[in-house]
Amino acid sequence: MQRFVEDLNQLYCLKSHLTERIIDLGGHLSFSRSKYAIQSLVDQTDLELENLDLVFKLLNRQASFTNCHEIIKSLENIYDDLTDAIEYPQLAHTLFLEYLNQIKTAEKGCLITLCRYSMGIDNPELKQLLLNELNMPECSLLDTFKNHYPESFKYKAKNVVS
Numbered sequence: 583m584q585r586f587v588e589d590l591n592q593l594y595c596l597k598s599h600l601t602e603r604i605i606d607l608g609g610h611l612s613f614s615r616s617k618y619a620i621q622s623l624v625d626q627t628d629l630e631l632e633n634l635d636l637v638f639k640l641l642n643r644q645a646s647f648t649n650c651h652e653i654i655k656s657l658e659n660i661y662d663d664l665t666d667a668i669e670y671p672q673l674a675h676t677l678f679l680e681y682l683n684q685i686k687t688a689e690k691g692c693l694i695t696l697c698r699y700s701m702g703i704d705n706p707e708l709k710q711l712l713l714n715e716l717n718m719p720e721c722s723l724l725d726t727f728k729n730h731y732p733e734s735f736k737y738k739a740k741n742v743v744s
Contacts, residue, residue: 587643589696590634591647592649592650592653592688592692593693594634594638595645595653595654596685596689597630598645598647599654599657600623600624600627601624601631603661604624604681605624610674612671613678637711640711641708653688657681664678
C-alpha cells in the first residue's frame, strides 16, 4: 500500500506540474498554433487531477509533494531550458516534446503499480476511480486485465470524473 500511495502522489505531482507550467506557453508566439491543443491538454489533465483527488479522498489521504522533489527538479530544468529557448521555435518545440516525454515516462511507471493494485481492491467506487485513471494508452496492462478479469470492469460508479 505504501508504494501505491507513493506512486499515486508522484502521478499527482506530475499532472500538477504539467497544468501549472504549460498553460503559459500558449501565449508565446512559438506556440501560437498550439494554443488550443495546450489548453485541451490542461483541461484533460485537470479532470484527471479531480479524479485523483477523489481517489485520495476515498483513501482518507491528501496528495503530498513530499517525495516529488527529484522529479520536479528534473522537469523544472527542462522547462527552464524551454522558456530560455522560447524565441527559437524549433528548439522550443523539441524541448516541449522532451518535457512531455519525461512526464509520460514517469507516469507509465506509476500507472503500472496502479494497474496491479486496482485488481485487488474491494471498494467498488475506489476501484472505478482507479480504472478511470488507468483507462489511457499508457496502461497497456489494462487490456490484459480486462481479458482475464472481465467481472472487475462491470461496476460503474456514480458521479465519477472521467
